Amino acid sequence: MSLAIFDLDNTLLNGDSDYLWGKFLVEQGIVDRTVYEQANQRFYDEYKAGTLDIFEFLAFSLKPLSEHSMDQLNSWHAQFMRDHIHEIMLPAAQTLLQDHRDRGDTLMIITATNSFVTRPIAERLGVETLLATEPEVVDGRYTGRVAGTPTFREGKVKRLDEWLAGSQHDLEGSWFYSDSHNDLPLLEMVSHPVAVDPDAPLEQHATMKGWPVMTLRDPSGEPRQLGE
Secondary structure, eight states: OOEEEEOIIIIIBSSOHHHHHHHHHHHTTSSOHHHHHHHHHHHHHHHHHTOOOHHHHHHHHSHHHHTSOHHHHHHHHHHHIIIIIGGGBOHHHHHHHHHHHHHTOEEEEEEEEEHHHHHHHHHHTTOOEEEEEEEEEETTEEEEEEESOOSSTHHHHHHHHHHHHTSSOOSTTOEEEESOGGGHHHHTTSSEEEEESOOHHHHHHHHHHTOOEEESOOTTSSOEETTO
């Protein structure tokens, strides 16, 4: 039984849940539109360019969680799922996940986006094991700070290593599917790295390495390997 690891945003989803959560906050008037919208776009652009300061971003993105109760946040998240997440779910992603289930593989999502945003999405996808950036909680409220290592770039490797140390799994025969060059540290570690609808730097790297390049956005709704 192998470990099948999946990035979430722009891999299993046809969009970025972290960016869309920020957009949702703006739409609902929960945050100041002008200030938040500009910062949200800047951080997203920096992520795509590979220049993101993850701790600066987390100080920005986790602050709204600290300003509201869990009940209110969960209510907003349910609406967020209806308004933004359902429409970016990919049928081919569901097929790919099921293919690995049918093989008996253990499924995991590993994402830099925080667990408040992503856990309900992972549950909707039927993936129980989620490694995500963890917002700190004290006395039942988010503090606006991060707990432990963010699952970003080399942080994904560190958090996965910690998880493996407490499990019966290893990386023999493992898979990792991702769209982003930010995930190269983990892609280089697994037995079967796969570039999924990759950004330009990852596509170039995957081609050089001879890694499979696939799309989950084919109109057929089926996973399709590119270049065949």
